[in-house]
């Protein structure tokens with residue numbers, strides 16, 4: 001974990017120290033009470049999301065002094081706002097949100113503020129006034145897009161290349177920022193975007209949308225930018241069914257670095273994968289405890305992400321945690 005996260009090593013050590021002496025609501029000092037946290041998760045769209053949910057559940061455990069109220073919003077913004085309302089009504093001690101979309105948060109966050117309930121963002125950023133939340137813990141989506149785009153520029157940028165893009169959930173921070181980062185990195189190259197549509201970060205939609213691209217553009221597609229592993233994995237089925245060879249006829253760059261994504265890379269189906277670390281739970285739990293204890297926290301904690309080519313994926317797979 002230390003390898004992935006910048007500037008929070010000390011905070012993690014504090015969290016570990018706390019773990020040792022808190023359980024079932026009583027501590028060595030006898031004073032700490034169970035912290036009730038409402039967590040509004042996006043849903044269960046991807047392998048990344050499954051790893052993130054597990055990391056959060058592990059960190060917000062009873063042993064660590066928490067009672068976790070977990071909600072998965074099925075990637076519907078209105079479900080998520082309703083979940084946050086319900087957390088406020090239940091009088092939780094803190095609210096953690098992995099926002100489906102960046103917009104629409106001001107009213108409910110103002111309500112939380114009026115109720116004196118601190119809000120901590122994990123994973124996805126939002127557009128609301130920063131005074132409405134205490135902190136954000138997540139990955140640098142724009143940089144991920146830049147890294148993916150820089151690979152594409154270096155590999156294919158000097159020959160005429162036709163790209164299709166599978167976008168994440170429309171209006172989500174990673175979909176917006178990855179597109180911006182990728183676009184800036186391929187600027188001035190010979191890579192042209194034939195089409196770009198949402199696949200909602202899921203395998204099923206990645207497959208369906210790629211089928212549509214193949215019907216429309218056939219063999220003229222040379223490059224696929226999948227904004228997450230799952231959509232790229234879904235697209236593999238569509239590409240193979242169309243009689244084309246992924247990784248050769250159509251080069252594929254994806255983002256996340258899940259075990260399944262790195263396996264596809266190691267097998268030559270993908271060509272490059274940029275990492276996005278989902279194991280944020282421990283840091284989020286530390287920040288929540290610090291905020292409740294009235295300690296000063298940073299406004300943003302950014303995970304450090306790497307990237308993989310085929311050999312690096314093969315080397316990383318045996319010890320990959322998600």
Ligand code: GYE
Pocket residue numbers: 045046047048049123124139174201227228229230255256276
């Ligand atoms: O890339 C995708 C997931 O918000 C960074 O959401 C996250 C993204 C991740 O569904 O797989």
